[in-house]
Amino acid sequence: MALTADRNTQMKDGELIAVPVAANAVIHAGAMVAANATGFAVPGATATTLTYLGRAEEAVDATGYTDGVVQLLVRRGKAFKWKNSGSDAVTQASLGKDCYIVDDETVSKTNAGGNTQSVAGKVVGIDTDGVWVL
Template identity: 40%
Template sequence: MAKTETAIVTEARCGTLMAVPLAALALVLQGTFAVVNANGYAVASEDVGGANQNCLGVWDNSAENKGANGDAVACVRRKQQFLVRNSAVDPVDQADLGSPVYIEDNQTIAKTDGAGSRSLAGRFMGFDAQYSDCVWVEIE
């Protein structure tokens, strides 16, 4: 396509809520990390936490795909800070503020990538005053 010589209208969306197609037979749970596999389909919440997954945000609703890849979708909240569990075995501390954190399971982050076995969740943005076992994580 050639460059334009006239003004155009370019559509836009805010990107904080987006629909994502689910992998075949996947069940995703509201409030857990929303991750996609190498093929771009959301994996089941019970399978979250492995390497080679891309975290998009947190599920805004629960959904189940009883068919083939992409037969169902669910909505993901993103571009925000989310309150999630801090790992009991590989926790972040204050010195890690602003650092990348990794998915330990569908609701928990860890300080390290577990020798390459964990995918990136986002950035550690602080502790919560009310819930001592939780941290704020920013997910783009």
């Protein structure tokens, strides 16, 4: 039903979010974080079922815990510098295009040729020591 009066709509910033962590996941501070197929935080990895979330603001170890018992602060909405894949390097021609998750600190130019990687985000810069991904 459409509004017929003013509404006090709640909001949150969305830049720093608390995300429930997958069972037995170990995520290091500064790592690339993704949501697995069931929506729990895991470190970035080569997989087709991940959704890029951002950068871990802290370290967590969910070893021995079930899904969601441990939470992790994840920073979003910023460009982060990740390592560039040595075998499938992101190049200047990739500017503005998607790059792909290799692991919790590395991105690649393509989807590994066999559709085995999830999208990390858009390339917004390339330096000699890494790739800026938004």
